[in-house]
Amino acid sequence: MKFGKITMFILAAFALVFSFLFFLGSGGQTGSAIYIQIAIILAAVGFVLIFFATRIKSNPDAAQNVTVNIDLPGEVGMDTIKCKSCGGVLAAKDVKLVAGAPVVTCPYCGTTYQLTEEPKW
Ligand SMILES: [Zn+2]
Numbered sequence: 001m002k003f004g005k006i007t008m009f010i011l012a013a014f015a016l017v018f019s020f021l022f023f024l025g026s027g028g029q030t031g032s033a034i035y036i037q038i039a040i041i042l043a044a045v046g047f048v049l050i051f052f053a054t055r056i057k058s059n060p061d062a063a064q065n066v067t068v069n070i071d072l073p074g075e076v077g078m079d080t081i082k083c084k085s086c087g088g089v090l091a092a093k094d095v096k097l098v099a100g101a102p103v104v105t106c107p108y109c110g111t112t113y114q115l116t117e118e119p120k121w
Pocket residue numbers: 083084085086087088106107108109110111
């Protein structure tokens with residue numbers, strides 16, 4: 001129920017805002033304990049609404065099937081070599097074999113160093 005979740009968040013926001021207003025209203029006056037009580041109740045209602053709204057799991061049948069592949073950036077990061085000096089992404093063409101050892105020349109800053117920790121290359 002996506003609609004219910006959003007509604008709960010909106011109600012929670014209203015509850016917290018009014019709670020804050022009641023809290024401010026109670027500040028200047030003496031004997032306005034009822035305002036503080038209303039503020040506390042509204043704050044509690046707001047937090048409870050947020051608590052339940054965050055626990056609502058979206059219905060897989062009703063919601064659109066958006067599958068975000070979180071693993072993809074990590075795997076891409078594994079397959080790219082970044083310059084240890086400037087952080088620029090190095091391509092395969094930047095890797096050359098010099099005396100049998102793979103040597104990377106950064107096209108951005110010109111740093112040249114041997115590849116020792118990248119077994120994929
Ligand atoms: Zn570099």
